[in-house]
Amino acid sequence: MNITYYGHSCFGVEINGKHLLFDPFISPNELAKGINVNTVPADYILISHGHGDHIADAENIAKRTNAKLISSAEIVSWFEKKGIENTRGMNIGGKIKLDFGNVKCVVAQHSSSMPDGSSGGNPMGFVIESGEGNFYYAGDTALTYDMKLIGDYRSVDFAFLPIGDNYTMGIDNAIIASDFIKCNDIIGMHYDTFGYIMIDHQEAISKFDRSGKKLTLMEIGSTLKK
Ligand code: NI
Ligand code: MN
Numbered sequence: 001m002n003i004t005y006y007g008h009s010c011f012g013v014e015i016n017g018k019h020l021l022f023d024p025f026i027s028p029n030e031l032a033k034g035i036n037v038n039t040v041p042a043d044y045i046l047i048s049h050g051h052g053d054h055i056a057d058a059e060n061i062a063k064r065t066n067a068k069l070i071s072s073a074e075i076v077s078w079f080e081k082k083g084i085e086n087t088r089g090m091n092i093g094g095k096i097k098l099d100f101g102n103v104k105c106v107v108a109q110h111s112s113s114m115p116d117g118s119s120g121g122n123p124m125g126f127v128i129e130s131g132e133g134n135f136y137y138a139g140d141t142a143l144t145y146d147m148k149l150i151g152d153y154r155s156v157d158f159a160f161l162p163i164g165d166n167y168t169m170g171i172d173n174a175i176i177a178s179d180f181i182k183c184n185d186i187i188g189m190h191y192d193t194f195g196y197i198m199i200d201h202q203e204a205i206s207k208f209d210r211s212g213k214k215l216t217l218m219e220i221g222s223t224l225k226k
Contacts, residue, residue, distance in 0.1 A: 001013060001014065001015050001130075001132045001133055001224055001226040002049075002153055002212075002223050002225055003187070003218070003224045003225075004105050004222070004223045005218035005219065005220055005221065005223075005224075006026050006032055006040065006221075007029045007031050007032030007035065007193065007220045008023075008025050008029055008031075008032070008053055008142070008189065008193045009022065009023045009024060009025065009048075009053070009054060009139070009160075009189040009190045010022060010023050010024050010026055010160065011137075011141055011160060012040065012041065012042070013128070014018070014192055015101060015128075015130045015132050016099075016100045016101075016102040016130065016131065016132060017102040018043045018044065019041040019042050019044070019067075019225050020043070020044045020046060020094070020100070020128070021040065021046070021054070021061065021067065022046050022048070022124045022126075022137050023045075023046070023048055023053075023139070024040070024042075024045060024047075024054075024055065024056065024057040024058050024061055025052070025053045025056045025057065026040065026055055026056070026057050027056060027057055027060075028052075028053075029193060031192065032221075034220065034221050035220065035221060037057050037060065037061065037205070038064065040057075040061060042062075042065045042067035043067050043100075043135060044067055044068050044069075044098065044100075045058055045061060045062055045068070045069045045214065046070045046103070046137070047069065047070070047071035047075055048108060048114075048137070048138075048139025048140065049072075049075070049110060049111070049112035049113045049123035049124065050074075050075050050078070050113055050120025050121075051111075051113070051120075051140070055075075055114075055115075057151065058079065060085075060118040062079065062086070063084065065108065066086055067087045068087065068088055068098075069085075069086065069087045069208050070088045070096075070103060071090070071124075072089065072091060072099055072105075072120060072121035072122060072123075072124060073089030073090065073091060073121060074087075074089075074112075074115070074118075074120050075112075075120045076088065076089035077089065078120070078177055082208070089104045090103075090124075091105060091121070091122070091124075092105050092106065092107055092122055092124055093105065101127040101128060101129050101130030101131065101132075102128070102130075103128060104126065104127040104128075104129070104153075104154075105124045106124065106125045106126065106127055106136075106150060107122075107124070107141075107144060107146040107149075108122075108123040108125045108138065108140060108141035108144075109141050109142040109143075109146075110139065110140040110141045110142070110167075110168070116189045123140060124139060125137060125138045125139045126139070126196070127150060127153070127154060127156065128136030129151040129154060133157040133226060134154055134155065134157055135158050135159060135160070135226075136150055136156045136159040136160070136183070137160045138159065138162060138177070139159050139162075140162055140167060140168045140190060141162065141169065141197060142169050142173070143173035143174075143176055143177050143180075145180070147177050147180035147181050148180045148181075150180070151181045151182035151183070153204070155183075156181060156182075157183070157185065157226065158183060158185040158187060158226060159183045159185070159186055159187070159192065160187045160188075160189050161174045161178065161180065161186050161188065161189065162174070162184075162188075162191075163188040163189070163190065163199060163215075164190045164191035164192070164193075164198075164199060164202060164203075165194070165196075165197060166196040166197055167197065170199075170202075171199065171204045172186075172207070174186065175208060175211045175213065178208075178211075184213040184214060185213075185214050185216075186208065186213060186214065186215050186216070187201070187215075187217075187224075188204065188215055188216065188217050189214045190196050201217050205217065
């Protein structure tokens, strides 16, 4: 599995040669100016919720790549009205089998409206199962006891968790979340992009370390093998 960081909560994950792209927000992100959004690969675009900092480049990338857009039924139908036809609407608790593995939608405690104010349905996280490993992409969420179900349901090898606080859980709650999901290998997201979510990287890494966990804060544009 190859993981590429495009800034904020946007990651590309390559599994069995297929490219999954999570929460594309690249071109408006000052920190991601080095990324050419027109070359980001995608076979599947997974969207956790409707906020602008998670969907900004979804329409463009979906139209360029014809990737399958996977999200809540509400978000999918919003994009269908923009002419995107390759979609899969889901809801929390649902699981689908695709050519690279399975996608299961799980609870996120957050909100979800589209940029025009229409409803995005419920926000979600994703559990991905594949022959190359399993992981959890939390989306924007508070710490919630529902995460214990993920730990009981499937062993995840690593997890993408928000750590920036203010709009989502912060570092201390993300450490508890990693206990709930029974996973000690965490990739941080949703930090530094805006003033309210700036974090001290070294302090965050040290806090995870003192709890016996590994926090990775990827450089934007870098790729990690798992
Ligand atoms: Ni949000
Ligand atoms: Mn957000």
